[in-house]
């Protein structure tokens with residue numbers, strides 16, 4: 001789409017900011033929202049309008065595709081205050097824009113032009129910059145999403161869509177190491193499915209097995225592949241990494257896992273630090289064997305919300321395999337480097353950081 005075909009962004013500001021009611025020292029993930037949202041409408045085959053407006057409810061026909069057939073995809077990225085307070089930066093936002101469009105293609109939805117995605121975020125950061133936390137470990141979480149909104153309950157792709165961006169200040173996603181349950185029954189994704197799309201439906205199907213895992217005392221689920229229930233997939237909100245014999249090992253992006261921006265950043269940083277990285281199939285049996293041989297020294301997840309999250313126990317076939325996360329050196333080193341680049345405390349040697357204002 002040509003730049004000049006994009007709608008101009010209208011701006012309607014709140015009458016009164018809610019910033020005074022935000023406790024920046026207590027920010028649970030996903031509960032606090034900034035003053036404004038961005039909303040763009042697609043119909044008649046193109047993006048027709050775009051607006052920054054007060055964060056509020058939206059009215060939709062009960063017949064919309066999103067409510068019945070789940071045309072819904074999303075993204076997640078963060079804006080950070082530079083450690084020296086000199087401005088706000090985004091971390092690799094063009095990767096999120098590209099992935100939104102890859103998800104859109106898979107779910108038969110229209111692409112969101114990268115300029116619209118970036119301009120929407122830039123406008124929100126301008127009007128809501130006071131919502132970007134300055135505290136260490138906190139950031140502004142940005143949630144762009146695209147939904148099918150045609151009022152029609154026949155089964156086909158919607159011909160109307162809304163692209164919306166909401167934002168909110170947030171602290172750490174998991175504040176401590178997590179335990180995960182490995183199922184040999186439920187799966188999240190399979191070859192030919194859409195596990196690599198950031199689609200709402202990928203989550204809906206996992207909520208029940210995750211709830212059962214929580215009832216058993218685990219924090220989350222580490223999924224196996226859909227076909228053999230043998231190969232490691234991912235956590236569902238995070239990609240997964242193992243340190244085996246000093247090597248960093250992670251499942252390859254085979255279409256069944258989400259191609260995480262954090263995953264890619266972890267791999268790049270690890271290689272740069274001289275750590276051997278293997279992207280390949282990893283069976284749960286290999287993990288159990290490595291554990292029993294004392295060769296499995298670390299497990300951690302990676303994702304925008306959680307950044308790097310140590311896993312200190314996995315359960316598989318009624319047996320628990322605990323690990324001491326206080327001894328994780330690889331996870332710690334990679335996290336320091338990643339956060340250092342994100343907060344502009346270290347040289348941005350991979351060109352990952354975009355200053356917005």
Ligand SMILES: *Cc1c(COP(=O)(O)O)cnc(C)c1O
Nearest residue numbers: 236237238258260261262303304
């Ligand atoms: C978003 C997401 C991740 C993490 O991706 P990042 O780009 O690193 O935030 C991992 N798995 C799933 C299923 C996801 O939706």
